[in-house]
Amino acid sequence: MFTRDMTFTDVERLDRIAAEAIETFVMDEETFRAFYDRTARSVWSYLARITGDRSLADDLLQESYYRFLRAERRFDSESHRRNYLFRIATNLAHDRRRRGRHAISVPVPAENEPGALIDGSDLAADTERRTDLARAMATLKPREREMLWLAYAQGSSHEEIAESLGVRKASIKILLFRARRRLAAALGGAAAFARSRA
Amino acid sequence: MKTLIECPRESDVLDALSSQRWPHRVEGELVDHVAGCEICKDVLVVAAAMRQDRDTAWQEASLPSSGQVWWRAEMRVRQEAIREASRPITVAYSVAALAAFLVIAAAAWLAWPAAHELLTAAASVKLPESLASPLTLPLLVALGAILVVAPVALYLVLSDE
Numbered sequence: 001m002f003t004r005d006m007t008f009t010d011v012e013r014l015d016r017i018a019a020e021a022i023e024t025f026v027m028d029e030e031t032f033r034a035f036y037d038r039t040a041r042s043v044w045s046y047l048a049r050i051t052g053d054r055s056l057a058d059d060l061l062q063e064s065y066y067r068f069l070r071a072e073r074r075f076d077s078e079s080h081r082r083n084y085l086f087r088i089a090t091n092l093a094h095d096r097r098r099r100g101r102h103a104i105s106v107p108v109p110a111e112n113e114p115g116a117l118i119d120g121s122d123l124a125a126d127t128e129r130r131t132d133l134a135r136a137m138a139t140l141k142p143r144e145r146e147m148l149w150l151a152y153a154q155g156s157s158h159e160e161i162a163e164s165l166g167v168r169k170a171s172i173k174i175l176l177f178r179a180r181r182r183l184a185a186a187l188g189g190a191a192a193f194a195r196s197r198a
Numbered sequence: 199m200k201t202l203i204e205c206p207r208e209s210d211v212l213d214a215l216s217s218q219r220w221p222h223r224v225e226g227e228l229v230d231h232v233a234g235c236e237i238c239k240d241v242l243v244v245a246a247a248m249r250q251d252r253d254t255a256w257q258e259a260s261l262p263s264s265g266q267v268w269w270r271a272e273m274r275v276r277q278e279a280i281r282e283a284s285r286p287i288t289v290a291y292s293v294a295a296l297a298a299f300l301v302i303a304a305a306a307w308l309a310w311p312a313a314h315e316l317l318t319a320a321a322s323v324k325l326p327e328s329l330a331s332p333l334t335l336p337l338l339v340a341l342g343a344i345l346v347v348a349p350v351a352l353y354l355v356l357s358d359e
Contacts, residue, residue, distance in 0.1 A: 040267075
């Protein structure tokens with residue numbers, strides 16, 4: 001490989017430019033680390049469930065935080081910052097889907113996964129329930145999966161969902177209603193309700 | 199008839215779920231309402247399934263530490279900034295290579311009459327006299343230089359660092 005010699009001045013100049021680029025991050029290291037610790041699990045779970053692929057979720061998590069750090073904007077509040085992060089994650093997942101690298105899959109939990117060990121009393125039922133949800137989620141449109149996850153797994157408000165997905169707030173109610181109805185039907189509707197009362 | 203898309207009691211259902219009161223420690227009236235309300239029933243089924251799945255996902259997540267993520271981001275922005283800043287240097291090298299090539303080409307062009315003479319002389323088998331010409335040596339040097347420098351110049355122009 002052909003490499004060019006650089007003078008000390010070149011090296012100093014490039015070092016200075018790199019240091020200046022790091023200063024453009026939206027937050028300093030301490031603030032970022034605290035923010036990451038508060039949000040990373042939610043972002044990873046969201047990515048894993050909307051893409052159905054854990055290793056892809058690992059990649060997209062890193063990329064989401066990188067793009068967040070490089071965002072040229074200021075945030076009014078923690079909620080605004082968090083919604084923006086979810087928006088980046090959502091867009092990255094859409095990009096991957098569009099590029100066709102990844103088709104949504106139905107992740108069937110293995111019994112030896114760490115998650116399968118949370119409730120040692122009923123592994124089989126837990127695995128079955130998760131598989132049912134994964135299959136039901138796979139029948140939904142990407143936007144529906146995202147919306148339902150934000151609303152019911154994360155407890156986001158309609159306003160937060162609108163900001164995270166880049167959808168008009170006025171549309172959320174009806175879109176959420178339709179998505180919820182489809183998922184409930186896919187989960188077995190009345191039978192699932194009866195189970196929930198057991 | 200207009201389809202109802204929300205129920206005022208959805209939030210009660212979600213509260214009962216998140217506080218783990220559903221189904222045994224919740225008012226019987228709410229249970230009866232949910233049994234008769236399609237919207238609340240869907241909310242309950244979907245929210246219960248998703249919350250359980252969220253708890254599982256939280257346990258499954260094997261995340262890099264915040265320090266690692268910060269460090270990787272720092273390395274990446276540094277590399278990008280350096281690549282960006284190095285671009286003018288690459289352009290300068292390319293221009294220099296092109297200039298060298300043009301100078302050599304100009305020298306070859308200036309030497310062309312002598313080359314032509316040489317070739318004519320060679321054709322008429324006057325080789326010893328032609329080789330004695332004072333321009334023969336610069337001509338050969340220029341042609342040789344083109345052969346050596348042109349690939350290097352092309353490499354400089356087309357290579358990505």
